Every structure is written in structure tokens, then in C-alpha cells.
Amino acid sequence: MNEVKLKNSIKRITIFFVITSFLIFAFGIVASHSLTLVFKDTVSRQVKSQVQEYKTDINRKIQSSLQTLYILRSFFVSDEYINTETFQAGLYESNNQSNFIRMAYFDSEGLGIRVKTNGDIEKNINLDDINENAREVIAQAYNGENAISDVYYDSSLQQSVIAYAVPVKNGNEIKGVLAASQSVKILSCIMDRQSILSDEGIVMVVNSKGEVLSGSTKPLMENINNINDLTDISDEKKQEMLLSIADLKASNISITVNDSSYYAGIEPVNIRDWSIIVVDSDIGLNGSIYQNMNITRVTTIISLILAIICILYGYKQIKKNNNQLLKLAYYDSLTGAYNMEKFNMLLDDVWHKDDKKSAVVAINIRQFKFINEIFGSDMANKLLCHIKNLLDDNINENEFFCRENADLFFIFMHEDEPQKIIERINSLIHKINGIILEKHPKYPISIYSGVAFLSYCNDEREQLITRVMFALNRAKLNGKSNKIVFYDSELHKTEQLQNYIESHMNQALVDKEFKLFLQPKINLKNGDLYGAEALVRWITNDNKMIFPDQFIPLFEENGFCTKLDLYMVDEACKQLRNWIDKGYKPINIAVNQSKLLFYEEKYVEHLCYITQKHNIEPSLITIEILEGLALNNVNDINDKIARLKKYGFKISMDDFGSGYSSLNTLGNLDIDELKIDKNFLMIASETNGHRQKIIMGQIIALAKKMNMYTVVEGVETKENEQMIKELGCDFGQGYYYSRPINAKEFGEKYMKERKQNE
Ligand code: C2E
Ligand code: CA
Numbered sequence: 001m002n003e004v005k006l007k008n009s010i011k012r013i014t015i016f017f018v019i020t021s022f023l024i025f026a027f028g029i030v031a032s033h034s035l036t037l038v039f040k041d042t043v044s045r046q047v048k049s050q051v052q053e054y055k056t057d058i059n060r061k062i063q064s065s066l067q068t069l070y071i072l073r074s075f076f077v078s079d080e081y082i083n084t085e086t087f088q089a090g091l092y093e094s095n096n097q098s099n100f101i102r103m104a105y106f107d108s109e110g111l112g113i114r115v116k117t118n119g120d121i122e123k124n125i126n127l128d129d130i131n132e133n134a135r136e137v138i139a140q141a142y143n144g145e146n147a148i149s150d151v152y153y154d155s156s157l158q159q160s161v162i163a164y165a166v167p168v169k170n171g172n173e174i175k176g177v178l179a180a181s182q183s184v185k186i187l188s189c190i191m192d193r194q195s196i197l198s199d200e201g202i203v204m205v206v207n208s209k210g211e212v213l214s215g216s217t218k219p220l221m222e223n224i225n226n227i228n229d230l231t232d233i234s235d236e237k238k239q240e241m242l243l244s245i246a247d248l249k250a251s252n253i254s255i256t257v258n259d260s261s262y263y264a265g266i267e268p269v270n271i272r273d274w275s276i277i278v279v280d281s282d283i284g285l286n287g288s289i290y291q292n293m294n295i296t297r298v299t300t301i302i303s304l305i306l307a308i309i310c311i312l313y314g315y316k317q318i319k320k321n322n323n324q325l326l327k328l329a330y331y332d333s334l335t336g337a338y339n340m341e342k343f344n345m346l347l348d349d350v351w352h353k354d355d356k357k358s359a360v361v362a363i364n365i366r367q368f369k370f371i372n373e374i375f376g377s378d379m380a381n382k383l384l385c386h387i388k389n390l391l392d393d394n395i396n397e398n399e400f401f402c403r404e405n406a407d408l409f410f411i412f413m414h415e416d417e418p419q420k421i422i423e424r425i426n427s428l429i430h431k432i433n434g435i436i437l438e439k440h441p442k443y444p445i446s447i448y449s450g451v452a453f454l455s456y457c458n459d460e461r462e463q464l465i466t467r468v469m470f471a472l473n474r475a476k477l478n479g480k481s482n483k484i485v486f487y488d489s490e491l492h493k494t495e496q497l498q499n500y501i502e503s504h505m506n507q508a509l510v511d512k513e514f515k516l517f518l519q520p521k522i523n524l525k526n527g528d529l530y531g532a533e534a535l536v537r538w539i540t541n542d543n544k545m546i547f548p549d550q551f552i553p554l555f556e557e558n559g560f561c562t563k564l565d566l567y568m569v570d571e572a573c574k575q576l577r578n579w580i581d582k583g584y585k586p587i588n589i590a591v592n593q594s595k596l597l598f599y600e601e602k603y604v605e606h607l608c609y610i611t612q613k614h615n616i617e618p619s620l621i622t623i624e625i626l627e628g629l630a631l632n633n634v635n636d637i638n639d640k641i642a643r644l645k646k647y648g649f650k651i652s653m654d655d656f657g658s659g660y661s662s663l664n665t666l667g668n669l670d671i672d673e674l675k676i677d678k679n680f681l682m683i684a685s686e687t688n689g690h691r692q693k694i695i696m697g698q699i700i701a702l703a704k705k706m707n708m709y710t711v712v713e714g715v716e717t718k719e720n721e722q723m724i725k726e727l728g729c730d731f732g733q734g735y736y737y738s739r740p741i742n743a744k745e746f747g748e749k750y751m752k753e754r755k756q757n758e
């Protein structure tokens, strides 16, 4: 996984969450706001309709009272009726039937008769003696109008009343006036009706001066006789209300009383200068809606808080998980160092900054496998952790490192001088050796390193790592402890050659580019040719010669050696057959065989097949094996040797004395010939090589006792030959006699002679 990708996804999730939270919040506000608007609109409509309803009710009541009086006047048309007792009774009766509490009739002279609901009758009342409000409506009735008075307090009736008056006519002549008083309670009855208004709501009838004529008995309006006396609402609103009342205009005003919001609906009643005012509260009117609205708001807020909590929690979890993932993805679980993935990413960053004045160093512990097996994996792990900690302390700012696998570490160093890098690696090796390996505190830990400079690789980062690994591999092959190899032009050539070799080997085999070269083996007793060693040369189609040292180790690694070795056996047999057919006396040819081949199941059969194919005696072929082959499984190897020998093949042990030679192995293997490594001779020939010479003599003597021939390789001088002769060696091989030459040349030089000699 890629760190940048992870960070981006965290970023995306964060943005998503923030936007979501914001949207929820915005939605909550908008919803709440529009709900409030809708709510307010609803309330204002409700108040309006209430005002209308009250207006209708009041109008109907007043008009019906006036209507009643109008109908009653027909009883008063005849004077006769008025002056009799019947009149009194009639008046009384009508009074009882209507809602009037008192009725009166005034004749054309202004003299009146009044009757109350309790039956009291007053006669000969003078108009001047009655209440002025009543007098006013009666005067209007004398003028032919149906009249309604303001609300006024009547002291004789001891209550507030409304007076009505209608003219009594005889034809067109006004004979008198019929008047009646009605308790103002008929208005308050309408207004006290609970059904319309909420508990908080009030309603009142006022005149144009703002005087309250009647009203519902509610706390809000207690002791208020005039709108002017209202103290709980702002002057501005009060003025607005008064103006509307004075101008007899309908209006809808929102007001605030004691921090609660109310609506005041005003509407002229169309009776005198009266207006009706309804005041009700939002909550009062729409308690349940209001409650719902609050519930909605609270729910929104709670869900928002919950959502934010969830988001924060989820975000934290995701971050934690991502961190864990990052840990898994970018850290080595054993040491806690970065892993290769992370190293590559950091390297990419540096790469893009184009800072090429730096190098990548790969370090490897020599024989780490051995440390693992002998000291145990715990100890080996400790060693790795120790190295990690040392690296932590020994890298500079802007430098980094990782553990790729097992004991392979890569370090990015900000250095461009090889000497500085060597010093730093050596100091590190010194510190690494400070670790005490239990049981073996003095065991020296050897490190080999490969280095490549960024400046050397203009191409991809992968190439840099490949080159570091190439240098590391070279350091490993070198075998010296604490070897450091730098990737340079020389190594670059080697690498290119290796690439060439690996990509061309198969085709080269098909195209017969691998050539048989032969180097003679000379019988030291008489100087005669005894045999030859087959040595491969790769001659490319553009005539370049590649030597076995350059490709054999690679072929050993990639397994191609098995094919090549059998091919060489085939070539050797073919050559022998060619000579035999020409009548030359054949010689023994030694072929080098990789150890991989020796483990192949049908190896012996394969060899037999080749010799048979060319009709060659297997005794003409010597199989050269390396001592290391028999290190672990002497019995297996002896089995194979026995089978080969049964067919007649000769067996030779090559390079004895170069590696971990042991006389023990030598004693256990049933071989025909011992080839002493050329290094042995080289050291023995040196002026201080006296001891080596003694050892060599003893080995030759020992071999002889075990019925083995001895061959010494690398005979380069007459002195060399002299020395090995003295030591009792049988055969010599080396440049002194001949370099390896191609088979044709060999035939010309050595074989022709053998025919002639015969
Ligand atoms: P080797 O088997 O030890 O072969 C002897 C090497 O010593 C040859 O190197 C030879 O040219 C070289 N030599 C001979 N006389 C002298 C001398 O007087 N002085 C010095 N300094 N060197 C001398 P060459 O041909 O380069 O082969 C190198 C190695 O490659 C061989 O070492 C052998 O291990 C391997 N090799 C060669 N051909 C084959 C092959 O066909 N199959 C396999 N598996 N390995 C081969
Ligand atoms: Ca050899």
C-alpha cells in the first residue's frame, strides 16, 4: 500500500465528514428557520380568522337585538295601546322575551314609560332625566334612525349596558321612540368563549379612542381600560395598534409581552367606531406545533452532536487502523526498521529532488546462516535488532535505512566520497562487533557491503538497487571479511557482461559458440604427453573470447552448467573419435563437471550414452570433481564414483588444497587422481614456501600410497617443474608446457606426432 494514497483517503474521508456535518447543521438551521416562518404565518392567519369570527358573532348579536326592538315597535303604533295597562304588560312581556333588561317608550312629547325585567314600572319619565348615552340614541331615533349607543355604566341598573332606540311611526309620522338597554354581558359572553382562543389569548372591543368597551377577563388585560394603559408592550407597537383602531383599519401586529411573542389582530366591527382586538400567543395557539418544533430542534441538535461524536470516533478509529496498516505496510516487524517498500518511497522522494550526491549502501552479515544455526535464531534476531539500533544512532539527518530481509540492510547515505563511506561502514562494523554473542563473545562478525552512487544511475531507482546488489554480490564472492565493493565502471562492464551471458547462453549453446580448448598434461618422468584437460571457451559470433571464470560461477548459480558440462563431454568424445578415425593414438581427456551434475539422477547413464554415441572407451575420460562436493555426503558420492568406475571412467579430484581440503575426505573417496591446486605450487615456490613444499611432498606421498596419480597444476617455469619432479609428482600441467589451445591446434601440435610415432 502506498502512504500517499492512505493519506489522501484519510483526507477525503475527513472532508466528507466535515461537509456532512456542515450539511446536517445547515439543514437543521434552515429547517428550524422555515418551520418558525411557517409557524408564524400560521399563527398570524389563525389570529386573523379569530378576529373575523368574533366580529361576525358580535355583529350578529348586536344587529339581532336591534332587529328585535324594530319588530317590537309595531305593538306601539296605537295610542290607545300605549295608554292602557295592556301596554305595560306588553312592554313587560317583550322585555322578558328579548335579552333586554329594560325597555322604554317615549311619546311625541318626550314623556316616557320604562319597565324593568323585575316588573318595576316607571311612568312619566322626562327625557332630561335619563342617561346621556340613552338620550343620544333616543334623539337619533326621533330623527328616524335606528341607533345603538356606546357601552356605558347605568347607575340605576348598576351595570354596563348598551342602549338601542328605534322610531315608532304612524305612516310617515314619528309618534315616539322605543328604546331598550341590554347588559354588556352579551359581548363578554361571546368574548369569554374558550373554544376559539388559547389559554393565553384575549379579546376585547374598543372604540376609536382606544377605550375598552368590553373584554374577556384575562390576566393580560386586567385593570386595563384603555389601550394607552398597556405598559408591557413597546410604544411603537402600541402606536401602531392605536392608529389602526382610530382609523378603523384591519391590521395584524406581532408584539412582545414579557419576552413572549404574541399576535394582535385588529378589525373594525362596523358598529359605531368599535374595533375588535384579539391578542394571542404563538405557543398558546399552536402549543402542539410549537412543541413539535422544539422537539425537532432538540432532535436535530442531539443528532448533530451524536453525528459529530460518531464522526470523530470513526475518524479516530480509521486513523488508528490506518496507522496500524501503515506500520504493517512500512515497517519491518522484527526490528522496527523501515521495510523495502518505505525505503523505496523515500528514495523516490530523494530521486525527484535530484540530489544525486549520495549513495545507497547494502550490508550483509557473512555466514549469517551459520550464526542462525549455531547461536540460535534468538541470538541472530538480537544481532539484527542491535544493527538496527546502531544504524538509528549512526545515520545523519535526511538519511534513512531499511531491513529488506534476513540480514540485508539498505542505507541511504548523504555522502559522495568513497573514502567517507568506507570510514562510516568500518566504524559501523566496529560497533556491530561490540555485541556479545552469548557463549561465543569473541566471535567476529564480518560484514560485506556493496555501494552504488545515485549519480551513477540516471535511470530508474530499481536500477540503483540492482547495482547495489550487484556490488554486494561481488563483495560476497570476494570472500574477504568486511569487504566493501563500489559499483563503478569496471563493475558496470562486469554487470553488462553478466547480462549478456545470461541472455545469450542458451542461443550460444545452440550456435556452438562454446569451444573445446585443451591443455596438455605432461608425464614428468619422460616429458611425454599423458592427457589433456578440456577447458571451455566461449567465442561469440563477433569473435570475442569469454573465459570460463566469467561465466562458470554464473552458470553454477543458474543451473546452466549441467547442460554445458555434458556438451563439453560430448565435444571431447567427438574430438577423440575424430582423432581415432584419423589413426591417432588417443589420449585421456579430463572434463570439469559441476557438482550440480553429480546430483542428477541419470547422470551416469547420460555419460555412458555420450561415450557410446561416439564409440569411445570411458577409460579415455577423466571426470574432474571438486572436493567440496563430498563434504557432506561421502557415501552418496562414493556410490556414484563406484558406478562411474564400473563403466571405466577415471575420477580426479580437482583443486585440492584450495578450499577446505581435508585428508580425511581424500581417504574416504575412491579416486584415481589428485590434482593439486595451482596456488599450492605458487606458495611452495616462494622463497619462504619451505613448509608448504614439505606438505606438498607429504600429500603426493600419501596419494601414492593410496594408489592415486598426482597432477600439479600451474606449472609455469622450469623451476616449478623441477620442484614437483623432486616431490615425486606424476604429471604436470601449466603454461610452461602450453596454454589451453583449441582442439584443432592441439591436434596439430600433439596428436599428429602420435601417429608418426606409432
Ligand atoms: P580449473 O579446472 O582449475 O582449470 C585450470 C585453470 O587453470 C584453467 O583456467 C587454466 O587455463 C588455468 N591454468 C592452466 N595452466 C596455468 C598456469 O600455468 N598458470 C595459471 N595461472 N593458470 C593456469 P580456465 O581455463 O580459465 O578455467 C577456469 C576454471 O573454469 C577451471 O579451473 C574450471 O574450474 C572452470 N572450467 C573450465 N571449463 C569448464 C567446464 O567445461 N565445465 C566446468 N564445470 N568448469 C569449467
Ligand atoms: Ca579442472
Ligand code: CA
Binding pocket: 654, 655, 675, 677, 678, 713
Ligand atoms: Ca584445477
